[in-house]
Amino acid sequence: MEPGCSGSITNHSKMKYVILIHETAAEWNQRNDPAQASAYWGAYTAYGQALAEAGILRGGAGLQPPATATTLRLKDGQRLIQDGPFADTKEQLGGFYSIDVADLDAALEWAARCPAMQFGGLVEVRPEIVM
Amino acid sequence: MDPLIERTLREAYGRLVAILAARSRDIMAAEDALQDALMAALEQWPREGTPRDPEAWLMTVAKRRLLDGHRRNALTQEIVANWPMASAAQDHAVTTPLSDDRLELMLLCSHPAIDRAMHAPLMLQTVLGLNAERIAAAFLVSPSTMSQRLVRAKQKVRDAGIRFELPDPSVLEERISSLLDAIYAAYGTAWEDLAAAGPGRYLHQEATLLCKAVLQRLPTHAEALGLLALMRYTEARDHARRDADGAYVPLSEQDVQRWDRDILMEAEATLRKAAAQGQLGRYQLEAAIQSAHVTARLTGRKDPEAILQLYEALVQFAPSIGALVAHAAAYAEVYGAEAGLQLLDQLEPERVRTYQAFHALRAELFLRLQRFTEARIAYSKAIGSSMDPAVRQFLQRRLGTVP
Numbered sequence: 001m002e003p004g005c006s007g008s009i010t011n012h013s014k015m016k017y018v019i020l021i022h023e024t025a026a027e028w029n030q031r032n033d034p035a036q037a038s039a040y041w042g043a044y045t046a047y048g049q050a051l052a053e054a055g056i057l058r059g060g061a062g063l064q065p066p067a068t069a070t071t072l073r074l075k076d077g078q079r080l081i082q083d084g085p086f087a088d089t090k091e092q093l094g095g096f097y098s099i100d101v102a103d104l105d106a107a108l109e110w111a112a113r114c115p116a117m118q119f120g121g122l123v124e125v126r127p128e129i130v131m
Numbered sequence: 132m133d134p135l136i137e138r139t140l141r142e143a144y145g146r147l148v149a150i151l152a153a154r155s156r157d158i159m160a161a162e163d164a165l166q167d168a169l170m171a172a173l174e175q176w177p178r179e180g181t182p183r184d185p186e187a188w189l190m191t192v193a194k195r196r197l198l199d200g201h202r203r204n205a206l207t208q209e210i211v212a213n214w215p216m217a218s219a220a221q222d223h224a225v226t227t228p229l230s231d232d233r234l235e236l237m238l239l240c241s242h243p244a245i246d247r248a249m250h251a252p253l254m255l256q257t258v259l260g261l262n263a264e265r266i267a268a269a270f271l272v273s274p275s276t277m278s279q280r281l282v283r284a285k286q287k288v289r290d291a292g293i294r295f296e297l298p299d300p301s302v303l304e305e306r307i308s309s310l311l312d313a314i315y316a317a318y319g320t321a322w323e324d325l326a327a328a329g330p331g332r333y334l335h336q337e338a339t340l341l342c343k344a345v346l347q348r349l350p351t352h353a354e355a356l357g358l359l360a361l362m363r364y365t366e367a368r369d370h371a372r373r374d375a376d377g378a379y380v381p382l383s384e385q386d387v388q389r390w391d392r393d394i395l396m397e398a399e400a401t402l403r404k405a406a407a408q409g410q411l412g413r414y415q416l417e418a419a420i421q422s423a424h425v426t427a428r429l430t431g432r433k434d435p436e437a438i439l440q441l442y443e444a445l446v447q448f449a450p451s452i453g454a455l456v457a458h459a460a461a462y463a464e465v466y467g468a469e470a471g472l473q474l475l476d477q478l479e480p481e482r483v484r485t486y487q488a489f490h491a492l493r494a495e496l497f498l499r500l501q502r503f504t505e506a507r508i509a510y511s512k513a514i515g516s517s518m519d520p521a522v523r524q525f526l527q528r529r530l531g532t533v534p
Binding site: 015102103104105106107108109127 | 156244290291292293294298299
C-alpha cells in the first residue's frame with residue numbers, strides 16, 4: 001500500500017486534552033478495600049508514571065469520593081449550597097489528567113490505557129481551550 | 132465552462148478537499164477555500180482562458196484563501212503560518228500530479244470519534260461534494276437537520292483535533308472496516324429481495340465512486356473489492372427490479388434479459404480478484420451470495436446447499452439482522468419451511484419487530500406450510516413495516532393470493 005504524500009505538518013502544533021475518569025461504585029470501593037486497594041492504586045501510579053515518562057503529562061489530580069463533594073448554585077438570586085456531587089449518575093468523576101499530545105488519536109490511545117478501562121469505568125477525552 | 136473541464140473538476144473535488152483538509156485539519160475551512168477558488172475560476176477562466184493545469188490552478192488559489200483565512204481558528208492559524216511559502220514560479224508549474232489523500236479524508240470521516248450515523252453523510256459531502264439536501268433525502272432526515280449535523284461533525288473534527296494521517300497500522304484494518312461499512316450504508320441495502328429498497332438506493336453511483344477511491348490507494352484490499360463486487364451485482368440488476376408499471380420484482384422473478392451483462396462481468400472479475408487475496412470477509416461473502424443467485428438464474432441450476440454454506444459463513448462474520456433473516460430463508464430452502472420458521476423464532480423479538488423482511492419471510496414459509504391464517508397475519512405485519520410503496524404493493528398482492 002502506498003501512503004498518500006500529503007506531508008502535513010501536524011507535528012508542529014500540539015493539543016492539550018483532559019482525560020476525565022468516571023468511576024462506578026465498585027471502583028470507588030476498590031480504593032479502600034484491603035483486598036483490592038494495592039492493585040487499584042498500583043495501576044494508577046503506574047499510569048501516571050507512564051504519562052510522565054512519555055513527557056506528555058501537564059497536570060491532574062485524583063479526587064476524593066462523591067460524598068465529599070459540595071455543590072453550589074444560584075437560584076432566584078439565592079446562593080444554594082448542597083451536599084453531594086453535581087449529578088446523581090451511576091459513574092462519578094474520580095480524577096483527571098491533563099496531557100499534551102499531537103492529536104485526538106494520540107489522546108485516545110493514552111486514554112485507552114487508563115486503569116478505569118479495565119476496572120469497569122468510563123473515560124472521557126475533551127480538548128482544552130487554546131488561549 | 133467547457134463541460135470536459137467541468138467534469139474533470141467534479142472528479143477532482145474530493146482530492147482537492149482532501150489535500151486542503153490535510154494541511155488545515157479543518158474540513159470546513161478546506162471546503163470554503165475550494166468553493167472560493169471554484170468561484171474565482173468561474174469568473175476568470177471565461178475571460179483569461181482555461182489554465183494549462185486547472186487542478187493546480189485551483190489548488191494554488193485555494194491554498195492562498197486558506198492563508199488569507201477568514202474562517203480559521205487559532206490552531207489553523209498556527210498551522211498555515213508554518214507552511215513553506217511557494218514561489219510564484221512554483222505556483223503555476225505543472226509539477227507532480229496532486230497526491231490522492233482521499234483515503235485519509237474518508238478514514239477521517241469514519242473516525243470512531245464521529246457519530247457513526249454521520250460517517251456516510253460526511254464522506255458524501257466532503258469527497259463527492261454532495262449538498263445537504265441530497266444527502267438528507269437519502270437518509271430520511273430534513274435538510275436542515277442534516278446540515279446541522281454535518282456542521283457539528285466537521286466542528287468536532289477541527290475542535291477535537293482528529294488526526295488526518297493514516298491511522299496506526301495496528302488499527303488500520305479496523306478503521307478501513309468502518310469506512311467500508313459507511314460506504315455500504317451510503318449505498319443502501321442489498322437485501323432488496325426481502326427488504327425494502329429505500330431512498331438510499333439513489334446513491335448507488337456515489338457509493339461506488341467512494342469504493343473505487345478506496346481501491347485506487349488499496350487496489351488489492353479484499354473487502355473493498357468484495358464491497359465493490361457486491362454493489363456491482365446489485366447495480367447490474369437495477370433495470371429488472373421494477374416492471375413496466377413500477378411494481379417490485381423479486382430476484383427469483385426478474386427478467387434476466389434486463390440484467391446488464393457488462394456490469395455482471397465486472398462484478399465477477401472483481402469478486403475473483405478479491406478471492407485471490409485469501410482474506411475472507413463479510414462483503415466478499417455477500418458478493419458471493421449475489422453471484423450464486425445470479426448464476427442459478429442464468430444457468431437454471433440451483434445450488435441451495437452452496438448458498439446456505441455462504442450464509443452460515445456470513446452470519447459468523449457479520450450477524451446483522453438482514454443476514455440472519457436471509458440465512459433463515461436459505462436454511463428453509465435446504466431443510467424446509469418448518470426448519471426455517473424455527474430459526475426465525477430464535478431471533479430476538481426486539482430486533483425483528485418492525486423488520487419487514489422478517490415478517491415477509493415468515494409469511495412465505497407459513498404459506499408453504501398452508502398455515503393460511505398465520506400467513507395472512509405475517510403479511511399484514513410485513514406490509515405495516517414496509518418503507519417502500521412498491522414492496523408494500525407486492526406484499527399486498529401476495530396477501531391477496533392467500534386462500
